[in-house]
Amino acid sequence: DAETAERPEVKDPYRLTLHFISDPKQSKKLKCLLRPLTHSVAPKLKLFNYVDRSERVVFDNKEPDVMAIPSLAIMVFLQEEQGIERILNARKYLKEAPWQLHHKDLVGGNVVPYPTNNQDFYSHADGMPLWAVRQILGKDRLRFMIFVSYENWDDTVSFYSKIVSRDVQFQKEDFCYFLVFCCRKLNLEVQLALKRLPVGFVPTPLDAAIYNSRSKT
Numbered sequence: 001d002a003e004t005a006e007r008p009e010v011k012d013p014y015r016l017t018l019h020f021i022s023d024p025k026q027s028k029k030l031k032c033l034l035r036p037l038t039h040s041v042a043p044k045l046k047l048f049n050y051v052d053r054s055e056r057v058v059f060d061n062k063e064p065d066v067m068a069i070p071s072l073a074i075m076v077f078l079q080e081e082q083g084i085e086r087i088l089n090a091r092k093y094l095k096e097a098p099w100q101l102h103h104k105d106l107v108g109g110n111v112v113p114y115p116t117n118n119q120d121f122y123s124h125a126d127g128m129p130l131w132a133v134r135q136i137l138g139k140d141r142l143r144f145m146i147f148v149s150y151e152n153w154d155d156t157v158s159f160y161s162k163i164v165s166r167d168v169q170f171q172k173e174d175f176c177y178f179l180v181f182c183c184r185k186l187n188l189e190v191q192l193a194l195k196r197l198p199v200g201f202v203p204t205p206l207d208a209a210i211y212n213s214r215s216k217t
Contacts, residue, residue: 010182015164016144016192018074019049019210020128023056033124036093037131040086041076041140042188069103069147071203072211073121073130073195077141079187090133094122102130127207139184143177144211145193147203153196163213164192 022030027050038048078087093099105119121130148156157176161168166178169191177193192213197203 009184010179013045013047013181013183013190015213016180016190017047017049017212018129018144019051019212021208021210022050022052024052024054027052033098037074037076037090037133040078040090040133041142042186042190044186045188047142047190067200068202068204069197070123070128070130071147071205072209073132073145073147075119075132075134075141075143075145075193077134077136077143079138079140080135081137084135087133087135091120094120094131094133098124099131100124125208127209129206129209139187139189141189141191143191143193145195147201148194148196149201149203150197150199153194157194160192160194166192 020027020030020034031048031050034048076090078090080087095101099122102121102123105121119132119134121132123130146156146160153174157168157171160178164178164180166180168176169179170177174196175193177191179189180192181188181190
């Protein structure tokens with residue numbers, strides 16, 4: 001099973017990083033807001049960077065399209081061997097203001113035996129990625145998941161394979177991921193995943209987050 005098999009080590013932790021862009025003098029506040037999540041899975045790695053815009057951005061307050069979804073979600077998988085309290089605390093944090101439930105997505109389309117395995121996606125501001133926390137066996141995982149329109153699925157998989165210089169590690173009809181980083185010492189994996197949206201749903205670009213892939217030289 002590709003999800004549980006022992007991986008070869010992939011040594012470059014900065015092949016994929018995420019840059020958050022905040023309004024002037026707001027980057028420290030955003031970093032503090034996200035720290036309980038980022039430090040729960042990768043406290044020793046600087047995979048998240050924070051910068052300020054030169055000017056404040058005002059987002060359009062029109063009613064959101066119910067068929068639209070932010071193009072990026074960050075999923076934190078916490079190993080149950082280190083204690084369920086760690087997982088429950090992270091999920092509890094996402095239930096507090098300013099976090100709001102964006103949508104629920106049952107794994108595999110079925111109810112799973114552990115409530116901590118249901119993918120509840122949360123948001124805290126317009127233009128930012130969604131966040132989710134899940135329980136898992138084995139090592140911790142940090143997954144950058146890009147939502148892809150139904151029509152562009154095959155081309156997008158091929159495109160990101162070239163971007164990260166990786167073959168697909170695991171794939172099914174509406175999901176795949178690439179192994180970006182794997183370290184036994186840190187007991188951590190970092191993945192770039194693609195999730196195919198149902199027909200009619202549209203991934204919307206983010207105004208305040210940019211992911212950067214460093215190609216192998």
